[in-house]
Amino acid sequence: MTIDVNPPTRVDRPLLSEAAIVLRSASAAPAAPVQMEPVAKLIDVSKCIGCKACQAACMEWNDTHQPIGEFNGTYEDPHDLTETQFTLMRFTEWINPKTDTLEWLIRKDGCMHCAEPGCLEACPAPGAIVKYSNGIVDFVHENCIGCGNCVKGCPFNIPRISRVDHTAYKCTLCSDRVAVGQGPACAKACPTQAIVFGTKKEMQAHAEGRIKDLKSRGYEQAGLYDPPGVGGTHVMYVLHHADQPELYAGLARDPQISPVVKAWKGVTQFAGLALMGVAVAAGAVHHLLTGANRVADEDETAAERLSRGGRP
């Protein structure tokens, strides 16, 4: 876990280079990418105190700013993810029917860094979304055309399109920090170490210990949220009620890339191109076989007779 590590003074080579890309939107990735150890951020919801230090750290590191908002009766501020708010504490007040006690469920929302990213699948711009071999899914702004397909592809409703530069924004898992051996800003700022960062294996092992502890304290359904529908994620949650993820401000039970998006990206593209090709080819073949449909001299003669009031 890298949360307490300070930046190295020397970086021998950049860890997140073009060579480490395993998936590249609308184009081919390098054939033999540099294989890095998969990383993960683990968010232990049971340890979160809702202080929003992670939100503040995220804005600080990414140098984003929120306009002054309005109070809507909840602790959520702003009220949704925005193109300048890559992470957001979502607060849910839930009365546990078994214990008849109020539980305050606080989930840090943001990009899950799916192993099979829907945003990348749906993106039509070559190289606007990349996935590195350590699992980080990143947006490359100079390649983004701002079409919003990533918003439609994402099963978690995460990307937002900037009204300023018309490109898509989301949590980068602090790829610029990870590239130099640092953990994400949110993990570094978290005062209870509810957010930890490391290799995915380490995080799974760490989660196991946490789940064991939670179960020993009565949370029988405690578990790890690493949804297989998107191939697993590189941001995982420890949930005290892992059997009911939707309790946590609507966290998806079984997130998957929408079949509508898959149909658009898959069969529609091939069938569409084929159909247009066939239409052109059919015209060419028809013209070759039948020749031009020309007006004959007798047609002109007939028309002349008709125009003179004759009865052809």
Added chain:
Amino acid sequence: MSASDVDRGDALHPGHPVVVDRYTPGARANHWVTAICLVLLTLSGLAMFNPSLFFLTVLFGGGQWTRAIHPWIGVVLFFSFAGLFFRFYRLNLWRSEDSAWLAGVSDVLSAHEERLPEVGKYNAGQKLVFWSMSLLIIVLIVSGLIIWDQYFLAYTSIPTKRVALLVHTVAAVVIICVWIIHVYAAIWVRGTIGAMTRGRVTGGWAWRHHRRWLRALAARGGEDLKGPTGAG
């Protein structure tokens, strides 16, 4: 044969050959705007459709420009086509002989129109192009507005937008195929392009392909038998 078989501006000019005015300058200008918009929409749309065609974005000044300008061209096309619709819909209404003409589609394709019923200003194929374009453009503008995030992001949910994107794409593929058929027919049937560029066709062309229309013009007689008007 009656005046209901001809449009305003249609006129017969005796001579050698006979010249028939088919489209007014207004109708042609309207068609040109629509045609140019449709070509630009096809190019910019295909660029965002399949990665292998992304290179087409250079025609519009890059990906950002392509994304930004595509919907606006669509708006222009919608209103431009609406103009064409109201100009042409009356003579594109389906008639009983259209079904008979369509039943003999093999004679159409083998250029044996003498075996088919005489048709008016538009044959069944042209009418199908007209109505499918009309329908598809409505589908495209509605689905297009739903996925025009720059202005309409907040009005629909993400699942709705996903369906709209798929519908928009399928409708676009179909309309491109209809357009290919439309263009091919105009090229294959020689003498047709002049109707689009100069508004005129020869009498022989009208006799061969739209005889009932030509008969209606001839029966109207007198008033337009004054030689070419130079309507362009």
